[in-house]
C-alpha cells in the first residue's frame with residue numbers, strides 16, 4: 176500500500192492526537208487550580224478515594240466504547256501521577272518561597288543523554304526557572320560543585336531495582352553537609368545502540384557504565400564473545416560509539432539518550448529484570464520544608480552503640496511511633512573496621528509529632544544520628560481498582 180493511500184487516515188489521526196494533547200493540557204491546568212484550592216483550604220494533595228471513583232467510572236465508560244480496562248487503567252495512572260506530582264511540586268514551592276531560582280544549576284553524572292541527565296530534565300520540568308545542566312565525571316565532583324556553590328542542586332542515583340544500592344553515593348552522603356530535598360524514580364530501559372547500520376552478530380566491542388553491564392548481565396552472557404569496555408558514564412559510552420562510526424561497536428544506554436548522539440537502537444529491553452527503575456535523590460545546600468498536605472519521606476543516617484540488638488532497638492522506636500521504614504542500608508565506617516552506618520528511609524514528615532518523638536528517642540540510644548533530609552515522596556502508587564470489580568458494577 177502506498178503512503179498516499181494512508182494519507183487521509185493519518186491526517187485524521189494527527190488531528191485527533193493534537194486534540195488529545197489540548198485536552199491533556201486543559202486537564203493539567205484544572206488540576207493546578209485544584210492545587211491552589213488545596214493550598215488555601217489545607218487539603219491533602221492525594222485523594223485515593225476520588226481516584227478510585229474516577230477510574231471505576233472510566234473503566235466502565237471505556238468498555239462501552241470498546242477500550243480494554245487494562246489500557247484505560249494504565250493510561251490514567253500516567254495522567255494521575257503527572258497531576259499529583261505537579262500539585263506536590265506547586266505546594267512544595269509555596270512552602271519554600273525563597274528557594275525558587277530563575278536559573279537552576281544542576282550537577283549530575285555524565286553528559287547529555289546519560290540516565291542522570293534524563294532524570295534531571297524530568298525533575299526540573301515540573302519546577303519554575305531555567306535549567307543549566309552541569310555534567311560531571313564523578314559523584315565527588317558533583318557533591319563538590321554544590322558544596323562550593325558552583326551548582327545549586329545535584330541529582331544522584333541512589334538505587335536501582337536490578338543492581339541494588341549505589342554504595343558510592345551513600346559513602347558521599349556520609350561526609351557532606353548537603354540535604355536531600357527531593358527524589359524521583361526514572362525507568363531505565365537499556366538498548367543496544369549503534370552508529371551504523373549493522374546486526375547484533377557483528378558487534379565485537381561493547382561500551383557501557385559498569386552498573387549497566389551488571390543490570391544486563393543475562394544479555395551479555397547470551398552475546399558470548401564480545402569485548403566489554405567500561406566507561407565513566409552512559410553518555411561517554413554513547414559519545415565513543417558515535418565518534419568511532421563502526422559497524423562492530425555498540426553502546427548500552429537509553430533510546431532517548433542515544434538519539435542525542437545520532438545512535439539507533441537495534442535491540443531493546445536488555446535489563447535482567449523487566450521492571451528496571453532507578454531512584455534518584457536531589458540534594459542542595461539548604462533543607463526544604465515539606466507541607467503536611469504532601470506525602471513526605473525522611474532519610475536518617477545513624478550508627479548504634481556496639482551491643483547486641485542495638486539496631487533492633489532503633490527499629491522498634493520507629494515501629495512504636497507507627498513510622499513505616501521503606502529502606503535500610505548499611506555501609507562500613509572508614510577507619511572503624513566492622514562498624515556500620517545505617518541509612519534509613521521512612522515515610523513521614525519531620526514536622527510530624529510522631530517523627531519528632533521517634534527522633535528524640537533515637538538520639539538517646541544511638542552514637543551518632545543525622546537527618547539527611549525530609550522531602551516530598553514521588554512514589555505515586557497506582558490506584559488499586561480491580562478491573563473486575565469495576566466491570567461487575569457496569
Ligand SMILES: C=C(O[C@@H]1C=C(C(=O)O)C=C[C@H]1O)C(=O)O
Pocket residue numbers: 206209220221222223225226229254255258259262
Ligand atoms: C486533581 C486532584 O488531585 C489528585 C489527582 C487526581 C486526578 O488527577 O484526577 C485525583 C485525585 C487526587 O489524588 C483532585 O483532588 O481532584
